[in-house]
Amino acid sequence: MIKLKRLRRDDSLGPLESVLFLDFIKGLTITMKNLLRKPITTQYPKEKITPPKRFRGKHGHFVYDGTEPPSLQAIQGFMSFEKGKSRCVACYMCQTACPMPTLFRIEAVQMPDGTKKVVRFDMNLLNCLFCGLCVDACPVECLTMSDIHEMAVYRRSQAVIHMDDMEKIGATNAKTVRELPDRIWRNDKERETLWGKVKWNF
Amino acid sequence: MNDMIFTAIVIAVKILVVLAVTLGLGAYLTWYERKFAGHLQARRGPTVVGPFGLLQPLADGLKLMTKAPILPKGIDTKLYYMAIMMALVPAIMLFAVVPFGPSFKIMGHEVKPIVANLNIAILYVFAMGSMAAYGTLFAGWASNSKYAFIGSLRKAALIVSYEVVLGFAALSVILLAGSMNVFDIVDSQIKSGIWYIVYQPISFVLFLFCLLAESGRVPFDIQEAEAELVTGYNVEYGGMKFGIFPLAEWYLNVLALCAIATVLYFGGWSGPHIFGPFSGFIWFLVKTFGLLFFVLWVHWTLPRYQAKDVVEFAWKYLLPISIVNLVATAFFVYFKG
Amino acid sequence: MELLAFVVIGSVAIVSALGAILVKSPIHVMVWFLGFILSIAASFFALKADLLAGLQLVIYAVAIVVFYVLVITTIPWEKIKMFEGFYKKELIFALPAFFLTIGTVLYLVFNAKLSNMRQMLPKDNVSALGTVLFTKYIVPFELASFILLIAMIGAIIFGKEKANG
Numbered sequence: 001m002i003k004l005k006r007l008r009r010d011d012s013l014g015p016l017e018s019v020l021f022l023d024f025i026k027g028l029t030i031t032m033k034n035l036l037r038k039p040i041t042t043q044y045p046k047e048k049i050t051p052p053k054r055f056r057g058k059h060g061h062f063v064y065d066g067t068e069p070p071s072l073q074a075i076q077g078f079m080s081f082e083k084g085k086s087r088c089v090a091c092y093m094c095q096t097a098c099p100m101p102t103l104f105r106i107e108a109v110q111m112p113d114g115t116k117k118v119v120r121f122d123m124n125l126l127n128c129l130f131c132g133l134c135v136d137a138c139p140v141e142c143l144t145m146s147d148i149h150e151m152a153v154y155r156r157s158q159a160v161i162h163m164d165d166m167e168k169i170g171a172t173n174a175k176t177v178r179e180l181p182d183r184i185w186r187n188d189k190e191r192e193t194l195w196g197k198v199k200w201n202f
Numbered sequence: 203m204n205d206m207i208f209t210a211i212v213i214a215v216k217i218l219v220v221l222a223v224t225l226g227l228g229a230y231l232t233w234y235e236r237k238f239a240g241h242l243q244a245r246r247g248p249t250v251v252g253p254f255g256l257l258q259p260l261a262d263g264l265k266l267m268t269k270a271p272i273l274p275k276g277i278d279t280k281l282y283y284m285a286i287m288m289a290l291v292p293a294i295m296l297f298a299v300v301p302f303g304p305s306f307k308i309m310g311h312e313v314k315p316i317v318a319n320l321n322i323a324i325l326y327v328f329a330m331g332s333m334a335a336y337g338t339l340f341a342g343w344a345s346n347s348k349y350a351f352i353g354s355l356r357k358a359a360l361i362v363s364y365e366v367v368l369g370f371a372a373l374s375v376i377l378l379a380g381s382m383n384v385f386d387i388v389d390s391q392i393k394s395g396i397w398y399i400v401y402q403p404i405s406f407v408l409f410l411f412c413l414l415a416e417s418g419r420v421p422f423d424i425q426e427a428e429a430e431l432v433t434g435y436n437v438e439y440g441g442m443k444f445g446i447f448p449l450a451e452w453y454l455n456v457l458a459l460c461a462i463a464t465v466l467y468f469g470g471w472s473g474p475h476i477f478g479p480f481s482g483f484i485w486f487l488v489k490t491f492g493l494l495f496f497v498l499w500v501h502w503t504l505p506r507y508q509a510k511d512v513v514e515f516a517w518k519y520l521l522p523i524s525i526v527n528l529v530a531t532a533f534f535v536y537f538k539g
Numbered sequence: 540m541e542l543l544a545f546v547v548i549g550s551v552a553i554v555s556a557l558g559a560i561l562v563k564s565p566i567h568v569m570v571w572f573l574g575f576i577l578s579i580a581a582s583f584f585a586l587k588a589d590l591l592a593g594l595q596l597v598i599y600a601v602a603i604v605v606f607y608v609l610v611i612t613t614i615p616w617e618k619i620k621m622f623e624g625f626y627k628k629e630l631i632f633a634l635p636a637f638f639l640t641i642g643t644v645l646y647l648v649f650n651a652k653l654s655n656m657r658q659m660l661p662k663d664n665v666s667a668l669g670t671v672l673f674t675k676y677i678v679p680f681e682l683a684s685f686i687l688l689i690a691m692i693g694a695i696i697f698g699k700e701k702a703n704g
Contacts, residue, residue, distance in 0.1 A: 281566065325596075326596070336604075
């Protein structure tokens with residue numbers, strides 16, 4: 001257990017402490033310990049650390065590949081999906097949840113056989129604040145966020161991502177992120193040691 | 203006539219060597235400080251330019267020199283440029299009285315590795331150490347900025363108060379040695395075999411405080427308090443014009459004062475002869491850089507005092523302590539003979 | 540060699556003294572004045588009067604001029620109405636004093652015998668000056684320090700009155 005010594009602001013040092021500079025020496029020993037320690041930084045462009053599972057980076061679309069949740073299985077007959085393409089149903093829930101009204105541009109058309117096809121799903125990431133509300137709002141677990149955080153571009157137009165970009169991310173980065181173990185709460189037991197057991201009031 | 207030519211050549215060589223060494227060292231001290239500060243904070247410091255980032259000072263210098271020269275509005279242009287020189291010159295002049303080692307013989311002539319062997323070397327150090335205040339003061343005034351001006355006023359107040367303490371602290375050592383000549387001070391320490399830090403620990407601590415204050419190091423760097431004054435008196439300077447100020451104040455001044463502290467308290471070049479003929483020089487450098495290491499260590503560890511506390515600290519605590527110490531030393535010297 | 544040093548240092552001193560009088564900006568006056576004091580210190584060094592040079596540097600060049608600069612820089616000069624013109628009356632009154640000074644200096648230059656410093660100066664002039672100051676001239680020295688102490692106390696009292704009133 002860490003022992004905390006609490007000092008009031010107006011507590012002055014004792015006579016011995018102030019004459020022998022004991023508080024100076026304490027600080028100096030701490031920095032000296034740091035000096036002998038190995039550096040803890042990463043050399044960024046050469047080595048990159050993996051962001052945690054809950055990291056909210058560039059958006060992606062999970063593709064239609066047979067891992068759909070029951071909510072989508074119920075309505076997939078009405079949609080014209082292709083294997084390996086986005087499983088978006090153009091419900092506009094993400095746009096509704098988004099705090100920024102002009103961020104999304106979603107368009108869908110009716111195919112000759114009566115099914116619905118999403119033809120456009122653009123996100124202007126310059127407006128995005130990466131709150132993740134759109135991901136929470138998605139009813140079919142299509143929209144997701146990956147761990148891509150290097151999003152600098154040369155033009156404003158390049159900051160707008162399209163459906164095919166997001167499909168690619170959903171098939172690669174977002175998929176690996178989904179399979180990652182959660183670094184913060186690996187399991188309930190560990191959580192309980194940290195935060196105590198959660199008591200429900202019913 | 204032959205003698206005179208020899209003396210002239212020796213003086214020229216000394217000046218050249220001191221200038222080259224100090225300016226080169228000053229540049230490389232920036233690398234050393236960045237590396238050291240990095241490792242104190244579990245970082246790495248410069249690593250990219252050259253092996254271990256050793257070419258970083260050159261890259262920094264190149265960057266500073268190629269920057270666009272910007273003159274702020276409403277400045278006093280002559281003083282603005284003059285302040286740079288006023289900051290740099292005293293810092294270099296300090297090295298004139300630093301003895302880098304014992305005297306040696308070349309072609310039958312005795313040569314002392316010091317540019318000017320003055321009888322009043324320590325007095326000269328006080329003078330030059332505080333002449334640096336003009337650079338700061340005029341830089342702050344000439345650049346027509348409130349931040350710069352407040353910084354320079356703080357520095358002036360600091361110099362005026364700590365110069366007095368520095369004088370009294372060093373005076374007790376001068377009393378023990380019986381001379382203000384650096385060679386005499388070191389010789390008397392070598393003769394008695396005891397460094398003056400043993401006799402004068404309080405004086406050494408006071409000297410250390412004044413060293414930190416004069417060279418604008420933490421915990422007394424109120425003239426460039428980044429949180430309040432951006433960077434103090436040199437806010438309005440850019441490019442190499444800016445680069446001169448930290449070079450003069452943070453590196454050259456600190457190095458020279460560390461060397462003087464080595465002379466006063468650590469027996470100069472005295473030490474066992476384990477490095478052959480150069481052992482005196484090497485010991486001197488080792489001690490100086492040990493002190494410098496300590497100064498940097500303190501700089502990157504401690505927080506800053508408040509501006510009002512610093513001057514109060516000097517006049518209310520350090521000055522009485524130093525005077526009492528001086529009087530006690532005087533009694534000691536008088537009764538011991 | 541010594542003549543060269545004297546001519547260089549002396550001309551620097553005269554030029555900077557003239558600059559201190561003729562320059563308009565009060566800060567520039569301080570810079571010229573600083574140059575003057577430094578050249579005086581340099582001439583002391585050239586005369587091998589090390590202690591005097593050191594004291595000149597420490598006391599005049601640093602302590603006193605720093606205080607001048609501190610005071611002058613803190614005055615908001617742009618708000619103060621500067622005198623634009625020519626000091627006529629002052630010049631007329633100053634002329635006799637000017638001629639008197641010139642005459643005295645000329646008399647000194649042509650008639651007075653300069654002592655040969657080189658033989659009289661002891662090698663370690665710090666201890667020599669200290670010995671003289673604390674034996675032969677102990678009474679004037681202590682008197683001077685006492686007067687300075689009184690002046691300091693007076694200054695503090697004046698300052699207090701100003702601050703209270």
